[in-house]
Amino acid sequence: MAKEKKLVESITPRSEDFAQWYTDVVKKAELTGYTSAKGFIVFKPAGYAIWENIQKELDRRFKETGVENVYLPLLIPESMLKKEGELVEGFAPEVAWVDYGGSEKLTERMCVRPTSETMFSDLYSQEVQSYRDLPKLYNQWCSVVRWEKTTRPFLRTREFLWQEGHTVHATREEAIERTELMLKVYGDFAEEFLAIPVIRGRKTDKEKFAGAEATYTIESLMHDGKALQCGTSHNFGDKFARAYGIQFTDKDNTLKYAFQTSWGMTTRMIGAIIMVHGDDDGLVLPPKVSPTQCVVIPIRQNAEGVLENAAKIRDALKAAGIRATMDDSDRSPGWKFSDQEMRGFPLRIELGPKDLEKGQCVIVRRDTREKTICPIEEAPKRAEELLDTIQKDMFARAKDFLYSHISSASTWEEFVDCADNKPGFIKAPWCGDVECENKIKDELAVTSRCIPFGEEGQVHDGDTCICCGKKATKMVYWGKAY
Amino acid sequence: MAKEKKLVESITPRSEDFAQWYTDVVKKAELTGYTSAKGFIVFKPAGYAIWENIQKELDRRFKETGVENVYLPLLIPESMLKKEGELVEGFAPEVAWVDYGGSEKLTERMCVRPTSETMFSDLYSQEVQSYRDLPKLYNQWCSVVRWEKTTRPFLRTREFLWQEGHTVHATREEAIERTELMLKVYGDFAEEFLAIPVIRGRKTDKEKFAGAEATYTIESLMHDGKALQCGTSHNFGDKFARAYGIQFTDKDNTLKYAFQTSWGMTTRMIGAIIMVHGDDDGLVLPPKVSPTQCVVIPIRQNAEGVLENAAKIRDALKAAGIRATMDDSDRSPGWKFSDQEMRGFPLRIELGPKDLEKGQCVIVRRDTREKTICPIEEAPKRAEELLDTIQKDMFARAKDFLYSHISSASTWEEFVDCADNKPGFIKAPWCGDVECENKIKDELAVTSRCIPFGEEGQVHDGDTCICCGKKATKMVYWGKAY
Numbered sequence: 018m019a020k021e022k023k024l025v026e027s028i029t030p031r032s033e034d035f036a037q038w039y040t041d042v043v044k045k046a047e048l049t050g051y052t053s054a055k056g057f058i059v060f061k062p063a064g065y066a067i068w069e070n071i072q073k074e075l076d077r078r079f080k081e082t083g084v085e086n087v088y089l090p091l092l093i094p095e096s097m098l099k100k101e102g103e104l105v106e107g108f109a110p111e112v113a114w115v116d117y118g119g120s121e122k123l124t125e126r127m128c129v130r131p132t133s134e135t136m137f138s139d140l141y142s143q144e145v146q147s148y149r150d151l152p153k154l155y156n157q158w159c160s161v162v163r164w165e166k167t168t169r170p171f172l173r174t175r176e177f178l179w180q181e182g183h184t185v186h187a188t189r190e191e192a193i194e195r196t197e198l199m200l201k202v203y204g205d206f207a208e209e210f211l212a213i214p215v216i217r218g219r220k221t222d223k224e225k226f227a228g229a230e231a232t233y234t235i236e237s238l239m240h241d242g243k244a245l246q247c248g249t250s251h252n253f254g255d256k257f258a259r260a261y262g263i264q265f266t267d268k269d270n271t272l273k274y275a276f277q278t279s280w281g282m283t284t285r286m287i288g289a290i291i292m293v294h295g296d297d298d299g300l301v302l303p304p305k306v307s308p309t310q311c312v313v314i315p316i317r318q319n320a321e322g323v324l325e326n327a328a329k330i331r332d333a334l335k336a337a338g339i340r341a342t343m344d345d346s347d348r349s350p351g352w353k354f355s356d357q358e359m360r361g362f363p364l365r366i367e368l369g370p371k372d373l374e375k376g377q378c379v380i381v382r383r384d385t386r387e388k389t390i391c392p393i394e395e396a397p398k399r400a401e402e403l404l405d406t407i408q409k410d411m412f413a414r415a416k417d418f419l420y421s422h423i424s425s426a427s428t429w430e431e432f433v434d435c436a437d438n439k440p441g442f443i444k445a446p447w448c449g450d451v452e453c454e455n456k457i458k459d460e461l462a463v464t465s466r467c468i469p470f471g472e473e474g475q476v477h478d479g480d481t482c483i484c485c486g487k488k489a490t491k492m493v494y495w496g497k498a499y
Numbered sequence: 500m501a502k503e504k505k506l507v508e509s510i511t512p513r514s515e516d517f518a519q520w521y522t523d524v525v526k527k528a529e530l531t532g533y534t535s536a537k538g539f540i541v542f543k544p545a546g547y548a549i550w551e552n553i554q555k556e557l558d559r560r561f562k563e564t565g566v567e568n569v570y571l572p573l574l575i576p577e578s579m580l581k582k583e584g585e586l587v588e589g590f591a592p593e594v595a596w597v598d599y600g601g602s603e604k605l606t607e608r609m610c611v612r613p614t615s616e617t618m619f620s621d622l623y624s625q626e627v628q629s630y631r632d633l634p635k636l637y638n639q640w641c642s643v644v645r646w647e648k649t650t651r652p653f654l655r656t657r658e659f660l661w662q663e664g665h666t667v668h669a670t671r672e673e674a675i676e677r678t679e680l681m682l683k684v685y686g687d688f689a690e691e692f693l694a695i696p697v698i699r700g701r702k703t704d705k706e707k708f709a710g711a712e713a714t715y716t717i718e719s720l721m722h723d724g725k726a727l728q729c730g731t732s733h734n735f736g737d738k739f740a741r742a743y744g745i746q747f748t749d750k751d752n753t754l755k756y757a758f759q760t761s762w763g764m765t766t767r768m769i770g771a772i773i774m775v776h777g778d779d780d781g782l783v784l785p786p787k788v789s790p791t792q793c794v795v796i797p798i799r800q801n802a803e804g805v806l807e808n809a810a811k812i813r814d815a816l817k818a819a820g821i822r823a824t825m826d827d828s829d830r831s832p833g834w835k836f837s838d839q840e841m842r843g844f845p846l847r848i849e850l851g852p853k854d855l856e857k858g859q860c861v862i863v864r865r866d867t868r869e870k871t872i873c874p875i876e877e878a879p880k881r882a883e884e885l886l887d888t889i890q891k892d893m894f895a896r897a898k899d900f901l902y903s904h905i906s907s908a909s910t911w912e913e914f915v916d917c918a919d920n921k922p923g924f925i926k927a928p929w930c931g932d933v934e935c936e937n938k939i940k941d942e943l944a945v946t947s948r949c950i951p952f953g954e955e956g957q958v959h960d961g962d963t964c965i966c967c968g969k970k971a972t973k974m975v976y977w978g979k980a981y
Contacts, residue, residue, distance in 0.1 A: 057572035090539035114599040118646035164600035
């Protein structure tokens with residue numbers, strides 16, 4: 018038990034220092050590692066396996082909507098990046114530039130892709146000639162580089178992994194529909210697969226993507242009350258088409274500009290999983306995304322029949338489609354329990370000589386520590402039910418947390434009070450003026466997260482902007498954010 | 500039929516100009532596209548989907564041997580690259596260098612990874628402390644950049660996709676075992692999944708990987724008689740461990756250097772599939788790797804019941820686990836047949852009103868054009884059997900081709916005759932001297948492909964080097980290569 022204590026004690030409690038807790042968990046759960054490349058992280062097996070599960074499920078959901086995967090060049094010629102003014106302004110300050118290929122100086126330098134709107138537009142300008150070529154619904158899984166100054170594993174690093182979808186359509190309406198559809202895919206994915214509840218809405222002009230007509234977003238709330246942008250979907254209208262010359266002959270035989278969208282989700286979602294679900298003992302992974310769903314831990318494993326029967330349980334779990342492992346290392350059971358808790362695997366099954374005598378095993382939930390004693394032969398069925406329950410319970414708890422951390426403000430004083438004293442989202446009316454947004458950001462470090470869709474985003478007669486007091490035009494979710 | 504003819508005529512026959520045939524197929528089958536990034540290709544959906552199937556199967560085979568996936572930084576600090584002398588010599592002339600991050604000049608320039616031995620070694624030097632930490636069996640799926648001067652889709656481009664496995668072990672024997680195991684995985688994969696027969700062997704010192712003690716390779720033969728290196732597995736001994744300081748405390752409490760391997764397979768395999776199996780009508784894809792295995796083509800699709808029943812067949816095929824689609828576009832049946840042949844999908848099923856009347860459909864093999872008439876309800880079962888047969892037949896034909904294109908030479912005259920007049924591998928004894936290898940390469944553009952494993956790589960009493968006439972020490976497969 019000494020070792021167990023030591024392992025657990027080495028995590029800073031969340032209430033004491035949330036940032037340090039995060040760093041501790043990432044390290045202790047062995048999600049990341051480091052090399053001499055400053056500002057870059059290594060995705061170690063435990064971290065990368067989470068990303069693989071995210072990829073697999075998202076990819077499946079994309080393909081269901083007709084999306085096809087492609088891969089475009091990593092390096093972008095400078096002139097290509099510069100064709101769309103707003104985009105280059107947004108990204109130029111943070112791209113990495115390649116000046117030499119081998120020992121030859123390039124005639125034109127190239128940047129390592131920070132995002133690929135330019136390259137997809139370049140490709141589409143050649144491939145889209147006729148309405149018959151439309152739509153194109155492409156996506157790529159890749160890494161991008163943005164030269165961040167301060168970095169934090171998963172949340173902000175000089176390189177991260179993501180998918181970027183880029184579509185091109187014959188009409189504005191179709192592009193809008195796709196932008197909305199992909200935000201729906203992201204929202205459903207976050208809630209159903211990662212058990213992370215989100216607020217869906219539209220970014221203000223200040224916060225939208227460089228070059229987009231509209232940016233839709235899903236926003237989630239971390240355990241420290243700060244918001245995290247989880248996925249965005251952009252409608253570009255025909256802006257890029259005009260900059261890159263993407264024109265097609267329509268059915269009516271006239272030449273038209275095409276309409277585009279892009280949408281992305283990144284490895285930052287691993288950070289969201291940690292900060293929404295984790296506790297003072299480490300990671301807590303939702304069953305659907307957890308690389309290991311149940312670890313079988315033999316107790317007094319040298320006693321007759323224990324190891325053998327523990328292995329049988331693991332195999333029975335696997336046969337039932339559960340991602341199961343067995344920890345038969347030479348560590349103590351206490352160390353193993355603590356290790357499983359740190360890594361956040363949803364279930365563990367304990368089996369000792371006493372249990373074996375009674376033909377039973379003990380199933381322990383990671384999220385609630387609740388123990389269930391059950392006959393060995395029923396373990397797979399019971400585990401399956403528990404994984405289901407855990408997934409639902411984790412979502413319900415996170416949703417309760419989110420909705421109990423939304424404050425409302427209708428005056429500047431109330432708004433300041435919320436910003437200072439009430440962690441979470443602040444719902445407050447706004448006039449629509451970027452100067453108010455700037456003031457709020459400068460004075461309170463609070464940003465507009467989104468204008469929620471539908472009724473919720475509407476203001477009522479008499480609502481006034483919490484900043485300037487003028488007539489409000491939009492209801493906005495505000496918050497401190499990662 | 501006019502359109503069909505036109506489509507087919509646009510491919511150059513292989514016998515006329517193999518290189519042009521290759522270019523035509525890659526373009527017409529829509530495997531790649533281009534952007535303004537010179538020397539880089541776009542993997543379009545049809546090309547990328549092949550890679551996805553390769554990835555899925557290889558990844559499964561890797562994981563069965565205990566391999567875990569990770570992701571390491573894209574950019575490598577120059578000092579890190581330079582730690583191992585031979586490696587930097589091998590790669591420095593062809594790497595892309597990053598000098599600026601945003602608007603700041605880097606204090607130390609970084610290269611875009613050409614391969615990641617350096618970064619894995621850097622990581623392992625921190626993570627490997629004790630024998631308990633060994634082995635580590637890591638792999639990553641990523642892209643790499645090598646500044647090639649002349650490029651060719653899939654075979655040689657400035658960026659390509661691959662996997663690179665990097666393992667670290669406590670003993671030399673274990674590392675050798677892993678090097679051999681991964682070559683076995685590659686060979687089995689190429690033969691069983693891609694229907695590409697390979698020669699397995701060891702590279703000569705001249706041809707081995709920069710910094711490796713030994714490089715194992717699988718070599719295949721393209722339809723024009725040129726060889727293609729398909730996958731390599733390297734044993735580094737403790738060379739990198741010494742350069743990067745990867746030391747661990749062993750069970751006997753002494754500090755030891757660790758032993759490493761690396762192994763890779765790339766998107767060049769798509770080029771191999773094209774050049775081993777393709778014919779004058781386009782691609783011919785082995786069923787296991789083909790993104791679409793069977794396309795259902797309705798004939799007179801406006802006739803009553805045709806489209807509906809064609810869709811039913813497609814759905815029945817899907818239900819049987821076959822990757823099936825239906826081409827219900829407004830093109831003519833002739834165009835659709837020709838399109839399916841160009842794209843290389845192994846089977847098509849034709850269904851017209853006459854067939855429908857008789858309750859039958861026509862199944863056509865891509866590889867042999869053989870037609871089978873079968874009752875509609877038996878289509879899934881029959882298709883399944885045919886896919887199986889095609890996979891086997893394609894491998895058998897490729898194997899016949901390979902083994903009928905191996906010549907033997909025991910004198911310089913015979914060797915020159917083979918090089919000039921007999922496309923394929925030349926099996927000939929060699930003294931082991933690099934000067935003979937250089938001469939053969941300079942004069943005949945022929946390189947040593949490998950020293951085959953086992954008996955086959957042995958020379959017999961009296962065998963002399965085909966170049967210098969001295970005593971031979973090894974039997975070598977030679978060839979012109981991509």
